[in-house]
Amino acid sequence: MKKIFAAEAEITGASSGKEALAWLSWHEADLVLLDLQMPGMDGFEVLRKMKQQRRLADIPVIILTGTIESELEAEGFLAGATDFVRKPIIPSAIRQRVSRVLRYEYLQDNLAKEVRRQTNLAEERLATTVRIFREMVLALAKTIDAKDKYTHGHSERVAEYSRCLARVDGASEEEQEEIYTMGLLHDIGKVGIPEAIINKPARLTDEEYKVIQSHTVIGSDILHLIKAAPDLFQGARYHHERYDGKGYPDGLVGDAIPKTARIIAVADAYDAMTSNRSYRGILPQTTVRKEIEKGSGSQFDPRYASIMLRLIDEDTAYRMCETGMTEDGKSD
Numbered sequence: 001m002k003k004i005f006a007a008e009a010e011i012t013g014a015s016s017g018k019e020a021l022a023w024l025s026w027h028e029a030d031l032v033l034l035d036l037q038m039p040g041m042d043g044f045e046v047l048r049k050m051k052q053q054r055r056l057a058d059i060p061v062i063i064l065t066g067t068i069e070s071e072l073e074a075e076g077f078l079a080g081a082t083d084f085v086r087k088p089i090i091p092s093a094i095r096q097r098v099s100r101v102l103r104y105e106y107l108q109d110n111l112a113k114e115v116r117r118q119t120n121l122a123e124e125r126l127a128t129t130v131r132i133f134r135e136m137v138l139a140l141a142k143t144i145d146a147k148d149k150y151t152h153g154h155s156e157r158v159a160e161y162s163r164c165l166a167r168v169d170g171a172s173e174e175e176q177e178e179i180y181t182m183g184l185l186h187d188i189g190k191v192g193i194p195e196a197i198i199n200k201p202a203r204l205t206d207e208e209y210k211v212i213q214s215h216t217v218i219g220s221d222i223l224h225l226i227k228a229a230p231d232l233f234q235g236a237r238y239h240h241e242r243y244d245g246k247g248y249p250d251g252l253v254g255d256a257i258p259k260t261a262r263i264i265a266v267a268d269a270y271d272a273m274t275s276n277r278s279y280r281g282i283l284p285q286t287t288v289r290k291e292i293e294k295g296s297g298s299q300f301d302p303r304y305a306s307i308m309l310r311l312i313d314e315d316t317a318y319r320m321c322e323t324g325m326t327e328d329g330k331s332d
């Protein structure tokens with residue numbers, strides 16, 4: 001063998017299967033030429049032992065045999081042999097077989113590397129797209145809040161409370177993320193409402209109230225433009241619907257209102273009461289609790305009102321309010 005491959009490769013011989021395995025466990029090999037008849041362990045046993053070891057399992061093995069019976073060949077392939085060569089060895093034939101196997105292994109290895117590279121690239125691109133989407137949504141939320149001088153950080157808090165309600169309700173991570181995004185964008189329609197109306201300190205006229213109400217439909221129309229997220233409009237369109245059907249813009253009743261919007265409605269009302277307004281400060285927690293309780297079944301879905309009441313009861317230090325929230329929208 002050494003003579004046959006002298007010019008192309010470095011060959012190491014072993015006189016038994018045991019010796020071959022011992023050598024392989026300490027050295028790197030590109031290929032193994034394995035004789036079936038050896039003292040002690042036969043070639044098949046060596047092959048099986050190689051396949052059991054992670055480091056050796058991928059080394060291609062060509063079996064050298066005096067006779068190639070189909071049963072033996074099948075057993076060899078089952079055990080993981082790459083090819084068979086009949087003895088006596090013909091130098092040109094074995095050279096060709098070896099180079100073919102090595103070339104195949106090289107291509108396979110390169111293909112696996114290329115697949116890995118492309119997969120990593122696709123994952124990186126997806127992560128970047130997701131990050132850009134999140135940052136754009138956050139930027140939009142801040143744009144909306146900047147327009148209304150009395151509701152600084154409102155969208156982020158509503159998003160955070162909505163996610164929290166969904167989490168306690170048993171929503172998956174994906175659903176929580178979706179409702180968080182909807183919460184951030186629930187008031188996006190306010191971009192289409194004149195600031196003079198949004199920030200009017202006096203009582204609104206009926207006409208002005210109608211204009212304010214139209215932020216639900218404007219927001220829904222804007223978010224319908226994002227075709228990749230077809231449900232995203234739900235929070236914007238339905239967050240002023242009431243469980244008893246007396247809300248707007250569509251007057252939907254009970255479960256006809258999407259679950260996401262029923263959750264956001266509770267979070268929205270909760271934040272309105274627990275943040276400062278031009279005409280009042282943050283309401284006392286007991287008042288907020290009473291209002292949520294009072295609205296359960298009429299304004300709010302009782303399921304989410306009751307989760308909100310639980311969250312209020314757990315919040316003994318009353319941190320879940322405008323002044324208790326940190327910059328990133330989380331409560332301290």
Ligand SMILES: [Fe+2]
Pocket residue numbers: 186187215239240
């Ligand atoms: Fe709103």
